[in-house]
Amino acid sequence: MPAFIETQFPIARLSAESYKERKAGASQTLTGLGKWWGRKPLILVRAAILGMLMPASSDPKRDREIFLKILTMDDDGAFQRWKRADRFSRAELGILAKHSERERWSELDGELERLKDEVKQLRLASSAIARGDAAAKAAARKAISEAVEAVNTQAVALAEYIEVLQTRAFYRSTYAERISRCDRPENVSGPTEAAWAQINAHLGTTATSIEELVAQLGQRTFGHTPRVGDSFCGGGSIPFEAARMGCAAFGSDLNPVASLLTWASLNLLGGGQELQDEIRCFQQAVFSAADKQITEWGIEHNERGERAEAYVYCVEVKPEGCEYYIPLAPSWVVDENMKVIVRWHQVPGLDYLKPEAFVVSNAEIEECKRTGATVIDSRVVDPFNSSRSWSIEALRGTDGLRRWTNEDVLPRPGDVFQERLYCIRWVQTVILPDGRTQEVRRYAAPEEADLARESKVEELLRERFSEWQREGFIPSKVIVSGYNTDQPPRERGWTHWHHLFTPRQLLTHGLLASLSASVQNQRLSVLTMLNMGRLADWNSRLSCWLSHKTQMSRGKNTFLNQALNTLFNYSTRPLIALIHAQISLADQTFNSTQGIVKPGDARDLREVCDLWITDPPYADAVNYHELADFFLAWYDKQLANTFPEWTPDSRAELAVRGDGEDFRRSMVEVYRNLARHMPDNGLQMVMFTHQDPAVWADLGMILWAAGLTATAAWTISTETEAVGIKKGNYVQGTVCLVLRKRTTSEIAFLGDVHPQVEDEVKRQIESMQALDEDGEPNFNDADYQLAAYAAALKVLTQYGNLDGRDVEHEVFAVRAKSEKSAFEAVIERALGIACDFLVPSGLDATWRDLSLVERYYLRALDIESRGERRKGMYEELARGFGVTDISPLLKSDKANGARMLTPGGFAASGLAPLSGGSTETLPARRGRVGSGTPHPFAASALRHLLFAIRETTANDNSPEPGRQYLRDTFGQGYWGQREGFIGLLEWLAALGNAEGMNEWISDSEAARILAGRLRNDHA
């Protein structure tokens, strides 16, 4: 029996939930434990596990309803999650209510006002009654009280009606709008009792919680509680969610930092409320002890009784020929909110400049943002003479910078780049005259006493340096060369991880580490390690200083992006600003005893799991093994003590990376190993986030060669555009490929495979179309195309051998760049079948008579009218229709702003004029050299039709010239094609009504008029 996920997946709703989870930023459940790149949304994992465990029945609609119920993603479930504080405003209600409801509402409102008015009148009348007229007074009082009663009753009726409208408005909103007002599914207690009754009736279970349901479904399929594993567990989303659902969870990752994060997710968050309380107490105790020590040292307090809240440093250089050191920063605005800037002055007799902090006007802030930068386009600019500048590259010298030694914590005199503290934010709590307290803040450039405190910090650090390195309280590891890790040595001369931290940072972090060291408890040791990682991320020489307009300025974290970019100015946090940087545990806890984490190479795993869900570093741009060393440097020694069986090394040589042959071989080995370690009825899901369809064929072949057979594929939008890995097109979707173990080794012949693929593509698309709900489609174009690929994969991967060729041989065969494997050819053909099968609605009658390029243009317009702007999708479509060059058809080819040309647009780009011009070629665009070969669209009937539309617009919507053009162009053929033309024109006439298709409004109107003229045309 297939699993639910092999037949369907609620893509639209899941995408909305995943997006919401991502947008939750710091309040995502696991991110508070520490930085990892490419974390998968928990709701996606939850849905995947459930979809793999839940059997599909013969009633797909009911399956879907039940599936959504379990996840509280059905309509009632979402309603239950609705945060009542987040209600619709009156204005929103006004928009969402129906006309009759608005009328009723205003009726109730009006009646309430009338009744209130009546009370007013009665009160007025009562006041006019003579004092002695007790009877009249009593009667008036009675009347008033009755009228007040009526007002109250009416107010209740109005409130109740508004409540009804609130509920109706909720159900009327789109799913994405609804859940913007809801708690995330993971934050509510699960389905209601009534929902459980329906779930159990459909599934034949007796569950009252997700854990019970999971146990019962697992028992039924595997004979035990299901075991869910992830061999590339990273930040731990998959094992964590599996454990939270009641599965036996297994997580493994080559990188010990990832393994530690996963261990923490299972054992710290999974440790229940008691542990959370213990952790909070421990953290507080360590911070109080550190606070006491720092106060004793006197390194963060000044003579005015203020305490430092932020330090800002910069790099400075003295280029040859310059008389002074130039402090470097892309801007000297320190705090836009408090309107503070720093200016530099020359001091006679000194070769360094003196900073001064000023509070200035808005205009001066703007001026300071525009001018005054001392680093522009990788050049150092003299602050007093902007015509003098020096290339930073040249300043580093031909031999590069001096390499720092382990003992260096600051640049040495003579080093090219020096370091300066140039601004401090001080805070003081004052008592106001009314007894309340207030925090008063100010920025100041460092004074002599502050510089003396800087020296004291260095001295205190030096006294402890060797011992702290030995104990592992501060890093001692050398930076291993790599793509990202070569940047700090090249740009600053840093050779050890501790060089990425100022002496103040090393002293504070080292102090906190040493104060936490006495714990013997494994969970608190892990907490301490992750705390050190969090502090390192939020407080390093790579933490940029961010001046804010609307809130307090502050230092950001090192890994704002996935690189080790050095900075010219940066923040350092004193102790009080580090409290918020330490581990923050999510509010929700659970009790799990079944999670196992074992770091290691996925090729060597020996654990058997019923379900493997993996998110491999597939053609990944993240160098996990390099970046994670930044964290590992802070706790490698503690890690070795806490987990003696773990290797405290990133083992870069074993990391799966890149996309070449080595990568393919490693991937085949990994997935063959996982297939070996699952039962015959087990399932796998491979997630990957990539837009290039070429990788499909590649990954498909890898999994095929590993002995797996694909059974379904779904795309979920998981990434927000801003955080995606930018590689031409923004990453937007995560593809989830569902696989089973291949248990037969049948031989297939290409000739037999093609019709099977065709049938499978059609079957798949039809079943998806049947599930698409009105108004809220589950699937978009990308999903249909993906389904076509998946259908091809499904057919192909059933076989162990294609036309006598062994799959593994196919995977590793050396090919010329343009040469396609038989596998790729089948996959592309599947896409062609899908493209042809998906006729834009309203074009069924004409579709058959159109050429491929015409179909492409119309389908592309169709997806444009539904809001699709990703260029990759337009390219993908083109592949399906066999159109090799789409650039002459595109108005915009921006990665996320692709649009097709309109008839008017074609004209502006040089569509052939009515007379004289050739209709054979489209013009070269964007510097492309016209090849001389006619573009297939140039001679198409559709293109002539577009030209006729343009002629209509150009002649103030008079259809005559357009009609004449068509008759001249097609001669007698015009009459045979007239019906088709009318169909196409009518379709184009509707385009201008679609949201976001404003550019089509005038052309659509012209198409409508021209269609009318053609209909009335007579020979």
Ligand SMILES: C[S@@+](CC[C@H](N)C(=O)[O-])C[C@H]1O[C@@H](n2cnc3c(N)ncnc32)[C@H](O)[C@@H]1O
């Ligand atoms: C895309 S990430 C996984 C992210 C994870 N799903 C999450 O939600 O955080 C891929 C992971 O594969 C790990 N990795 C790379 N090569 C490996 C290997 N040979 N064995 C095991 N893990 C490996 C990396 O360290 C990285 O954490």
